[in-house]
Amino acid sequence: MEKKLVIAGFGGQGVMLAGELLAEAGKEEEKYVTFLPSYGPEMRGGTANCHVIVSDNPIASPIIANPEAAIIMNLPSLDKFEPLMEEDGILILNKTLIPKEVQRKDVRVLSIDALTIAKELGNEKVTNLILLGAYVTVEKTVSLETVKNALKVFLTGKKEKLIPINEKALDKGAEIAKEFLGEK
Template sequence: MINEKTIIAGFGGQGVMLMGQLLSFAATEKDINTLWFPSYGPETRGGTANCSVTISDEHVNSPVISTPDTIIIMNKPSLAKFQPKLKVNGICLVNSSLVKDEEYRDDIRVYEVDANNIAKELGNLKVANMVMLGAYLALTKVFTEDEVLGILKKKFTGSKAKLIEINKYALEAGRKAVL
């Protein structure tokens, strides 16, 4: 029985939308109901961006998530915006490379992942989103890393195929950061 509502938020350019889309693609692959809904301003890079992803065995009604089960916070402004909405005992997954010394509610589960630095060590800052996604998968167990990698393999073909390996390492590194 799956009914997982997640909000992923950060700057434009951090790959926030892609993280959410990968989850929705993985759900569609398994014939599970899903809805992905983006929210961003006119600007693409540098502005704030977030997406809502619902994954459920049941019919998905409201596209708007008012009380997420999990929030993935990629930058500081996103924490202020979404922490108050997180459900009691929900997971708050924070990119601690950019979000430091913050005050957290005491009725939620906070996991800090040094995602930017882990990504840099892997050789590409751009996979910070995949590090966070690896941590998310480890904590929620909604999908396996292989299921998400399977989606990436379909998306990254031709000259992009060489990127699959680093994404695989990024998912693993994310898992190890929280387990």
């Protein structure tokens, strides 16, 4: 098994945290993992992205030229990554901020009104985890439970109280993904 994911959005949307969380979960399941962030001036207000690979075998290149899966959190990121997607790859979109249809017919699209749902849950900052919950449910890269466990590594001290709402966000995303997969 080797799963390659790109996560892209505005700086501040939790792109990096979602990626690190998946990487940590992969590590906890004793898999090989690489987490490669974009870095530099584009992080301040512009788009940010990260490449995460989770594999049963040692990972050679940490760079994903053609993603088989992508979590896209804003419109500029869709414009950037849609043309790069591998055939039959999956785009998981934050529909709230992407008022546009995907043009390509050879990719799967799971479009989630994630920001709206996050607000309903009581914290718009968990948009990223709704999408991540959906991703792991569709791609089965790691189990949802491991991702929840990994939250403890990142949300410590004052942030510890945010764990339940983040877990809820992961569950919500998973639920939507199951409907998408026709499992519900």
